Amino acid sequence: MALTAMGRHLTTAALVGALVGVPNGAFAQTIHEVVISNESDYDVYELFVSPSEEMDWGPNQLGNDILTAGDGYVFDMEAGQWDFRFIDDEQNACVVSGLSVSEASEFTLTNDLLETCVGAGTDSVGGPGDGGFPVVFERAAGFEVMAEGLENDGVFQMLTAEVSDTLVLPDGLQTVFTACGMPNAFYDPSTLRITMCYEFFDLFAEAVSTPEMDSAQIREAIIGSGVFFYLHELGHALRHVLDLPVTGREEDAVDDLAAITLVGDDEAEGWLLGAMMSFAGLARSVEEGNIQLPFWDEHSLDAQRMYTVACVLYGSDPERHAGFVGENGLPEQRAARCPAEFEQKSSAWGRLLEPHLR
Ligand SMILES: [Zn+2]
Numbered sequence: 310m311a312l313t314a315m316g317r318h319l320t321t322a323a324l325v326g327a328l329v330g331v332p333n334g335a336f337a338q339t340i341h342e343v344v345i346s347n348e349s350d351y352d353v354y355e356l357f358v359s360p361s362e363e364m365d366w367g368p369n370q371l372g373n374d375i376l377t378a379g380d381g382y383v384f385d386m387e388a389g390q391w392d393f394r395f396i397d398d399e400q401n402a403c404v405v406s407g408l409s410v411s412e413a414s415e416f417t418l419t420n421d422l423l424e425t426c427v428g429a430g431t432d433s434v435g436g437p438g439d440g441g442f443p444v445v446f447e448r449a450a451g452f453e454v455m456a457e458g459l460e461n462d463g464v465f466q467m468l469t470a471e472v473s474d475t476l477v478l479p480d481g482l483q484t485v486f487t488a489c490g491m492p493n494a495f496y497d498p499s500t501l502r503i504t505m506c507y508e509f510f511d512l513f514a515e516a517v518s519t520p521e522m523d524s525a526q527i528r529e530a531i532i533g534s535g536v537f538f539y540l541h542e543l544g545h546a547l548r549h550v551l552d553l554p555v556t557g558r559e560e561d562a563v564d565d566l567a568a569i570t571l572v573g574d575d576e577a578e579g580w581l582l583g584a585m586m587s588f589a590g591l592a593r594s595v596e597e598g599n600i601q602l603p604f605w606d607e608h609s610l611d612a613q614r615m616y617t618v619a620c621v622l623y624g625s626d627p628e629r630h631a632g633f634v635g636e637n638g639l640p641e642q643r644a645a646r647c648p649a650e651f652e653q654k655s656s657a658w659g660r661l662l663e664p665h666l667r
Contacts, residue, residue: 339387339388340385340386340388341386341387341388341411341412341413341414342385342413342414343384343385343386343410343415343416344381344382344383344413344414344415345381345383345384345415346381346418347376347378347379347380347382348379348417348418348419349378349418349423351423352376352377352378352397353376353377353395353397353418354371354376354397355371355395355396356369356371356393356394356396357369357370358370358386358392358393359392359394360389360390360391360392370382376418387410388410388411388412390409390410391408391410392405393405394463395418402444402463402466403422403470404463404466404467405470424441441473441481442469442470442472442483442484443481443483443484444469444483444485445485445487446459446460447485447486447487447488449487449507450488451488452507455507456486459510459532459535462532465484465505465535465536468539468540468543469482472543475666475667476547477665477667478550478665480501480550481501482501482502482503482546482550483500483501483503484502484503484504484505484539485503485504485505486505486506486507487504487506487507488507488508489504489508490508491506491508492508492509492511492512493509494506494538494541494542496542496545496546498549501546503539503542505535505539509535509538510531510534510535512587512591513530513531513535513583513587514527514531515590516586516587516588516589516590517530517531517534517587529580529583530586531583532580532583533579533580534583534584534586534587536571536577536580536584537567537568537571537587538584540563540567540570541564541567542563543566543567544562544563544564544566545563547566548562551661551665554661558607558609560607560609561617564614564617565617565621565654567584568617569625569658572625572651573626578622581618581622584618585615585619588611588612588614588615588618589611591611592611592612595611616639616643619633619638619639620639620643620644620646620650620651621647621650621651621654623647624646624648624649624652625651625655627644627647
C-alpha cells in the first residue's frame, strides 16, 4: 500500500506519543481525568471527542468555555481509543485520532500539531509555499448545509492530516471546498490547491441513489465518492510537487493511487464502494443517452474506471472479495489478472512515494 493505512480511524503514532502517562492495561468503562494543555498560540473554541470505533462526535466538551492559548482544560473520559476534534475561531477543524486513554492523562496541544493538522488559525487560504494542509469549506450560497455537513464529518481533514503525517512535501497543499458552477474537482499547480466543487457532490448523490438505499447508505456513498475523487486529485498534486514520473495516462495512475490507498480497511473500502457506485451511475447515464461518450477525454470511461477500481479491490484480497467476481461483477477473465495488477500498481506507487515518506 502506498500510503500507510489511510482511513478515518488512524493511529497517529507521533500524536499518541504526546500523551503523558503509562498505560497500565485495559480498564474498559473506567473513567479517567484527562487534561488538555493548550501550549499553542491558538484558542480552541470547540472540542469534540468520539470513540475511535464510532465517529460519533457528541456535544462540545467545552460548553461555553474557550480553551485559550496557554490554558488547560480538565474533563473526564472513559478508558479507550478516542479521536479529538479541535475547532478554532475561524472554524478550522483539526482531528487527532487514536489517542489512548487508559489512566489519568495529559495531552499537549502545540502549534506544530495544529498547523500540520489542518492549518488551524490561518485566516484564509494562503499562497503556495506557506506549508501545512489547510482544508477550507467555503460557505458558498446555496451550499451552506452541504459545507457544514462535510466539514462536521471531519473525514477530509483526517485525510489531509494523514497525508502530512505520512509524506514530506516541499510545500503545503491547500484544499478548498467551494461552488464552481459545475460538477468537478481539480488540482491547480500554480496555487498548489485542490478544489472540490460542491456541485460534484450533488452529482454523486444523483449517481449513487437507488430506491433500495436508506439515507445513511446514500450519504456514505456520497462521502466515499468524494474521498475517492479527493485522493485522485491528491495524486495529481503529488505527481506535480514530487515531480514523479508517469508513463501512460496520469488519470488512470491517480485512480489507482486512490483505490490502493483505500483498500485493506473496512470503512475505507466502504468509501471505495461508494466511488464504484458513482462510476456505475454515471455509466448508466451514458447508456440511457443522457451523456455522450467522451472518447476524446483524458479519463478512461466511467465503466472502465469502475472495473479498474473493482479489480484493485478484488486483487488486494481475492478471498475476502470473492463476491465481486461473477455475473454482475468482475468477469473471470479480468479477475484472474487482478492480484498481479494490484501488486504491480501498489509496488509502483510504493516505490514512487518511498523516498518521500517521513
Ligand atoms: Zn484527474
